Amino acid sequence: MKWISVKWLTVYAVVYMIFLYAPVILLPLFAFNTSTIIAFPLSGFTTEWFVGLWYTDTLHTALGNSMIVGVTTALVSTLLGAFAARASARFAFPGKTGIVGLIMLPLVLPEIIVAVALLVMLNQLGMPLSLWTVVGGHVLICTPFSIAILSSAYRGLDRELEEASFDLGESRWGTFRRVTLPLVLPGVISSLLITFTISLDEFIIAFFLTGTDVTLPVYIWSQLRFPAKLPSVMALGTILLAVSVLLLILAEALRRRSAARQGVDTTLAGV
Amino acid sequence: MTRKDDMNDSIKPMIEIRDVIKKFGTFTALHGITADIREGEFFSLLGPSGCGKTTLLRAIAGFEPPTSGTVAIAGKDMAGIPANRRPTNMVFQSYAIFPHLNVEENVGYGLKTRKMPKAEIAREVAEVLSLVDMKNYGKRKAHELSGGQRQRVALARALVMRPKVILLDEPLSALDKKLRDQMQMELRSLQRSIGITFILVTHDQEEALIMSDRIAVMFDGQIEQLDTPEGLYRHPVNKRVASFIGVMNFLPARVTALSDTHLTLGIAALGEAQVPRDRLGKDVNPDKIDTIGVRPEMLTVLFDQDERSQNKVKGEVVDTEYYGDMTYYEVRLPGHDKPLTISMRNTAGRSVVAPGSTVSVGWGIESIVVFGE
Numbered sequence: 253m254k255w256i257s258v259k260w261l262t263v264y265a266v267v268y269m270i271f272l273y274a275p276v277i278l279l280p281l282f283a284f285n286t287s288t289i290i291a292f293p294l295s296g297f298t299t300e301w302f303v304g305l306w307y308t309d310t311l312h313t314a315l316g317n318s319m320i321v322g323v324t325t326a327l328v329s330t331l332l333g334a335f336a337a338r339a340s341a342r343f344a345f346p347g348k349t350g351i352v353g354l355i356m357l358p359l360v361l362p363e364i365i366v367a368v369a370l371l372v373m374l375n376q377l378g379m380p381l382s383l384w385t386v387v388g389g390h391v392l393i394c395t396p397f398s399i400a401i402l403s404s405a406y407r408g409l410d411r412e413l414e415e416a417s418f419d420l421g422e423s424r425w426g427t428f429r430r431v432t433l434p435l436v437l438p439g440v441i442s443s444l445l446i447t448f449t450i451s452l453d454e455f456i457i458a459f460f461l462t463g464t465d466v467t468l469p470v471y472i473w474s475q476l477r478f479p480a481k482l483p484s485v486m487a488l489g490t491i492l493l494a495v496s497v498l499l500l501i502l503a504e505a506l507r508r509r510s511a512a513r514q515g516v517d518t519t520l521a522g523v
Numbered sequence: 524m525t526r527k528d529d530m531n532d533s534i535k536p537m538i539e540i541r542d543v544i545k546k547f548g549t550f551t552a553l554h555g556i557t558a559d560i561r562e563g564e565f566f567s568l569l570g571p572s573g574c575g576k577t578t579l580l581r582a583i584a585g586f587e588p589p590t591s592g593t594v595a596i597a598g599k600d601m602a603g604i605p606a607n608r609r610p611t612n613m614v615f616q617s618y619a620i621f622p623h624l625n626v627e628e629n630v631g632y633g634l635k636t637r638k639m640p641k642a643e644i645a646r647e648v649a650e651v652l653s654l655v656d657m658k659n660y661g662k663r664k665a666h667e668l669s670g671g672q673r674q675r676v677a678l679a680r681a682l683v684m685r686p687k688v689i690l691l692d693e694p695l696s697a698l699d700k701k702l703r704d705q706m707q708m709e710l711r712s713l714q715r716s717i718g719i720t721f722i723l724v725t726h727d728q729e730e731a732l733i734m735s736d737r738i739a740v741m742f743d744g745q746i747e748q749l750d751t752p753e754g755l756y757r758h759p760v761n762k763r764v765a766s767f768i769g770v771m772n773f774l775p776a777r778v779t780a781l782s783d784t785h786l787t788l789g790i791a792a793l794g795e796a797q798v799p800r801d802r803l804g805k806d807v808n809p810d811k812i813d814t815i816g817v818r819p820e821m822l823t824v825l826f827d828q829d830e831r832s833q834n835k836v837k838g839e840v841v842d843t844e845y846y847g848d849m850t851y852y853e854v855r856l857p858g859h860d861k862p863l864t865i866s867m868r869n870t871a872g873r874s875v876v877a878p879g880s881t882v883s884v885g886w887g888i889e890s891i892v893v894f895g896e
Binding site for chain 2: 413415
């Protein structure tokens with residue numbers, strides 16, 4: 253009786269994974285295909301699309317823009333997330349649940365709503381659209397992720413550890429450097445990596461709030477109008493996919509190491 | 524006992540606590556605490572949770588500066604001096620072993636802040652680790668240690684700083700009963716051999732009695748009684764202290780006659796008794812006497828009609844609890860509803876009396892504690 257249900261669960265899981273990841277597999281498949289038409293059968297192996305990317309200046313500009321936005325977003329949202337996480341883990345204050353809930357809300361708010369609302373507001377304020385308005389939007393949606401990651405890092409940090417350090421003659425700054433930072437550092441790095449990845453991949457907010465300086469996803473979208481460019485988009489997508497997966501694996505590995513250091517269960521999902 | 528007290532009185536107090544009040548918002552955690560803690564003494568702060576004992580400990584450590592009042596350590600007022608510059612070190616309830624450092628690094632943590640040379644730190648750490656019997660565990664991380672081992676590391680980390688006072692915040696509460704008993708003995712003998720002042724916070728009256736030279740019993744942010752374990756047990760100042768320390772049978776009583784030297788008490792179920800006036804506590808006003816207390820071991824179940832006792836009352840055994848070496852009897856006496864608890868050592872000739880039997884209960888006037896507001 254039991255083995256039947258186990259068998260069916262396995263089938264279900266396998267079908268589910270295929271459904272989830274088969275389209276993603278198509279990306280690298282066509283990126284190495286010689287034909288410009290995205291269709292089977294495959295016509296031959298080539299790396300010319302990847303080489304072509306090397307010589308596309310507009311792509312490099314877009315990549316540069318994405319890097320500026322991604323790095324700034326990661327730094328700002330991790331900093332804000334660290335403040336919020338420490339406050340919510342350490343202190344009790346009136347309205348705490350509500351305030352934390354409001355900060356976490358962008359996590360579930362449709363991005364298109366956020367994007368349109370921000371656009372309307374920026375127009376009303378008369379602020380010109382630029383990479384910085386994109387950074388603003390990205391910080392808004394990335395900070396909740398930072399808070400979630402760093403909260404678990406701070407919660408694992410027993411308050412008595414910091415007190416013990418202080419009691420043993422260490423200064424407040426020394427306590428931060430020798431106890432607090434080493435214990436939350438993996439969480440900080442994990443937060444930086446995840447927020448950077450989210451910003452790098454984000455399209456809707458970037459599309460609405462960017463001016464003339466486009467980010468990588470917006471650039472990719474603009475290229476989709478030209479069928480001849482499709483294979484290079486596939487190539488670019490393949491690179492982005494690989495980088496994203498790599499960063500997320502790194503982030504999760506770091507988070508688990510941090511949890512293991514503090515002797516916390518490591519199977520819990522971070523976000 | 525007396526000799527030791529005399530000796531201690533001549534020593535200047537290590538900690539002088541004067542009128543310490545601590546408020547958290549509208550809640551007052553400490554209502555004006557005054558106490559002296561002597562040098563080299565094992566001192567306990569005992570009380571139920573929420574009585575302010577941990578707050579007082581943290582005020583001494585420098586984590587909770589008093590709202591008003593002073594704490595002086597070794598003759599020096601500690602006002603404005605934060606925890607990292609006080610001659611005290613704490614053993615935390617969670618032990619707070621730094622998880623990213625090994626045992627040696629944990630123990631050497633405080634010495635490093637003092638910019639002590641590495642070789643010297645290593646020597647000091649090795650010395651203190653062997654003192655707490657942990658010298659083979661220097662390279663272990665916190666998560667590779669048992670509860671008892673963590674406790675030793677936390678103690679070593681405090682001891683290595685050579686503080687004037689070691690503060691222990693319920694350090695044994697996380698351990699199982701057997702290990703706790705063992706650690707109580709170890710902690711006590713270690714404190715005796717090194718002679719550092721220890722202040723222990725505990726809610727476990729048995730632990731406080733076993734380990735302490737003196738105990739401050741706290742309720743609702745106040746010290747109700749400060750005394751030796753024996754003093755607390757034999758002469759509790761009021762009913763609250765009496766029922767918190769050990770088991771106490773309470774019986775209503777009132778003064779029926781007064782003379783210059785004695786007063787006569789009418790005690791429910793036990794009858795009349797003459798008590799010398801000098802046996803009353805300083806605070807007891809003869810007009811307000813309403814209760815007496817008597818410890819279970821001060822009452823006797825008379826197994827043999829010929830057994831002698833000052834006074835005898837007949838009663839009915841309601842229940843028995845057999846502990847091997849001891850038996851606890853619940854005996855109801857006529858004229859008092861609540862049965863009295865009587866503990867009897869089980870000797871070779873005696874068998875446990877079954878519930879329902881009628882027995883004689885013997886009691887002596889010297890075992891009675893008189894209470895009145």
